[in-house]
Amino acid sequence: xxxxxxxxxxxxxxxxxxxxxxxxxxxxxxxxxxxxxxxxxxxxxxxxxxxxxxxxxxxxxx
Numbered sequence: 001x002x003x004x005x006x007x008x009x010x011x012x013x014x015x016x017x018x019x020x021x022x023x024x025x026x027x028x029x030x031x032x033x034x035x036x037x038x039x040x041x042x043x044x045x046x047x048x049x050x051x052x053x054x055x056x057x058x059x060x061x062x
Contacts, residue, residue, distance in 0.1 A: 012042040 019035050027035070044051035 008042065008046050012039065012046065015039050015042055 015035075015038060019039065022035075024032065040054065044054070
């Protein structure tokens with residue numbers, strides 16, 4: 001199966017739309033973290049430079 005050039009952008013947009021539709025206040029924290037991590041992985045796949053920069057940031061408490 002060959003994906004089109006716009007498909008990754010469509011997947012990212014859909015993931016953001018799905019998260020927004022669920023309502024952030026109604027999601028348990030662990031589910032919210034999981035969904036945001038999924039979105040970051042889609043972003044990283046679209047732009048490796050963003051992923052490299054993101055890896056340089058520390059998470060709170062580190």
